[in-house]
Amino acid sequence: MAIEVAPQIDGSAATGPGADTGAWWRDAVVYQVYPRSFADGDGDGTGDLRGIARRLTALAELGVDAVWLSPFYPSPQRDGGYDVSDYCDVDPMFGTLDDFDLLVGEAHALGLRVIVDVVPNHASSEHPLFAAALASAPGSRERARFVFRDGSGAAGELPPNNWQSHFGGPAWTRVTEVDGSPGQWYLHLFDPTQPDFDWDNDEVLAFFDEVLDFWLARGVDGFRVDVAHALVKAPGLPDWGGRADGASSPGFPGEDAPMFDQPGVHAIYERWRARLEAWGADRILCAEANVAPLSRAARWVRPREMHQAFNFAYLHAPWDARSLRAVIDESLAAFGGVGAPSTWVLSNHDVVRHATRFALPDGSVEMGHGIAQAAGLDPVRGERRARAATLLMLALPGAAYVYQGEELGLPEVLDIPAAQRRDPYFLRSGGAVVGRDGCRVPIPWEAAAPAYGFNATGESWLPQPAHWATYARDVQRRDPASTLSLYTAALHLRKSLALGSGSLAWVRADDAVLGLVNGEVLVLANLGADPVPLDGHEVLLASTPDAVVDGHLTPDATVWLRRRQEV
Template sequence: MTDQWWRDAVVYQIYPRSFADGNGDGMGDLPGITARLDALAELGIDAVWLSPFYVSPQADAGYDVADYRDIDPRFGSLADFDALAERAHALGLRVIVDLVPNHSSDEHGWFQQALAAGAGTPERGRYVFRDGKGDNGNEPPNNWQSLFGGAAWERSTDPDGTPGQWYLHLFDVKQPDFDWTNHEVREMFHDVLRFWLDRGVDGFRVDVAHALIKADGLPDAPESSVADPAPYEQEIESEAGDRGPMWDQDGVHEIYRDWNKILGEYPGDRMMVAEAWVSPPSRLARYVRPDEMQQSFNFDFLTARWNGPALRAVIDSSLRAVESVGAPATWVMSNHDVIRHASRLALPGDEARPGGIGADDPQPDAVLGLRRARAATALMLALPGSAYVYQGEELGLPEHTTLPDEAREDPTWERSGHTERGRDGCRVPIPWEADAPSLGFGNTSGTWLPQPAAYRTLARDQQRGDPSSMLEFYRRALRLRRELQLGKGRITWQETDPAILAIEIETAAGSVTVIVNLSDERLEVDDLAAGEVILHSAGPSADQRSLGSDEAVWVRR
């Protein structure tokens, strides 16, 4: 394992609820993950990122943390975590864990103390409590909205039973925001970092990294920056644009400089990656300056339109921004918060992506989506920097677009008044074995979310060894990426038709041309690159010297 492994690592996101069920209760757990790590090592990834497994009432699938230093019994125990980390490291895989610092659960001991202590007490100072406006404080302190729908404020009840102050929750009502101007909050998270670093974790994915500091005085948000009910869609239009008083405040960077120092106390080149929905890229690059985090998720790439000019623009702007601070780019197509890209890339029309898809919504074209997903993967895995793979995308899993509404658990569904389907469709337990109970997810038929029928033919055991399968496509792409050191490459664009991307990638191990055909016309590879076609998104049975619409190749020169 080399220094600064994170610069070109491929990181596999595990959503613990839905990866593998070790005890048959219908929900994934840490022993289930440990038992399946060999399959990930075989896939060819470098690290695993575990979404939250902490003690939690699960109001928001574990992103409402009640104890940051223990494992929720649903997922196992600290001993189970230690066994997982030991096995992962034995397989050569790094371990990244999710950290949720913007808010806790309302069942966290500190918040319960805050409610009991009353206004003006040190206990309340750990969270964002404010007096209300209007007669008797009956109105929220400002106009901020929750990203899950509705107001971002909830009125508390004083110990004597009378209405009290309001507390801020940018997410669910059961997720009160910490006050990061409070030194106790900062010291607590320093201890949390050290707790997990002492257990051998290699890094942290920092949830909502751009929201910890709020503007002084908590002013009303301009209408243009009040949070949209669709999760994680806050946009910043320009360098000096109105970011809104709850997002991307300059004070967050002091926090991450302190954290960087803590990581530096440990051997092995530990890392942090920011979940920060921040634009433009020059603002996002501030999170990955040399004394702060090592990576930030590239959501501009994830949300880019499927056309040549849009993709080229976001690749160029992303690389320029991170190169200005000496950081690597990161590339990601799917995660637990967005519609899986095998479906998202095939929605009808060119509208903004919806906040979930239901059975009565316009449905994606599955064949088109899979073809575009393969081409998008060929593009992503060739680009310099680090890449993130969401569990199941290596199987070509689509969104569960016909999930029964009564099965939904995402708080967005209720808080939006059933106008936003939410994120459950991308969180469905993944299939391992076509003929096993729960498709091999566990040893019983029950799953916490129902699996769609389409997952049976996409199960891992049906794809393994089939050279035309999505699984074998990922395995080959990841092997070639490592052999050719593509993550360490430098790119040069060929000037072509705007609907065609042609990228020259130079590395110490050789030269590769990546071609993506986003036009409606068939394209001859030899017209753009001479050499050996080493990867074709349509598989080995396709004409290797020809590209149909929404297909891609790697050509080694």
């Protein structure tokens, strides 16, 4: 079947009210570093800031534009550092503020920007502000910074409402007052050690203004905002019979969830946007706001709010041509309609790695739940589809996020012993939910080194599998057919051809094939069972060495082709 190139190009990804087509973040590729698992500089088995700084050259060579650091703040580590006990310091397990400054300086010298996580919905229960709240009386100024409420029932013995925690069980914990009597309850949408701030309180607003300023003064280029959509709760905290994560379920549409995406939250980020712009127009905010549909997500990136929002719809899309076409169209229309770029992402620290997701028969896994069973798992299919999906994603206009290790083709680690798992999903469910440890295992750098180059001692906070050596970066750098070589070639070609700042027109989109044009590149992704003729177009890049056979694109493969100019 001949490929006919559509004459009209959809430029919605780069136009719209308030669009700034020259901003770096519009087409950036951001590399997520999970600090515990990236590189260990002191050999204690836990990754750290000095380890990250020493490996930044590899990321510059890869071709990314920015590095996003998951939390490295002082923390009891009940939820992988997302339980912060001090927002303006570095946990000793990761190093010191001097180490952070060194990392930022090294990154900037390499042309890499640095984005850090900020966790504003909740603190650690060991944060001094919460300790002060527990030591104070109901109705006090200290308690007003958090969501404390009297219980229901005859003696306040029941939670204030029926909300459930993301990690299982009630979202409320009752405190014992200073005099030893049963007291009020506090809200924690996540673990009981993560009490929610009350963002109706002006002192909370002022506190986080200072947090932002602290890190901006140290040279950070932006913030990824954790659970950005949860800060403001519905007045009166009404009962909710739907899912704890606010996703839609029968009878309970997600837009009605009283703990997420409330109108008042947008004023907070307008305030933050103005604060960042006072430090420079190139500092950015990226929302982790898991809301649907995409038209709701687009409200987070209106001109005076955030710059980017994670595209969860794309992250969760199956390897299916119709589904992918729909989410790409919806993304470009929704985000482009408010002058923002779409973001594209296939993996992060909260989901099963996409090399394993695509190895499953239907490719679907609940966010945060993980997998331990390999029923129906086909690793060869998973790797092939993951590479094809990556090449499709990196051809789309907008920004892209890459999770550490995906450029090595790492699969999920499925066989972590129960005694070594750390995720609160696993611990609070008594093992019924596997959790996210499988995507957080320290990554391999050198095949023959201790801990595969993660450090020099062989220690590792989560066990690395024996087959990690085959994925090591030093092995893959020598192999032009490796996943690392594919990512490197794709990222450099994406930049030289300006695909991120380009536009999109479909040339084919049916049950089997996605074909699109972005600038001078024609992209074909074969998600069907039969080979697809390439009609003589020159191949610029292919997802696998056998992607093109006898002038045909093989199944589960993607190619970038040089678009022939029509005469």
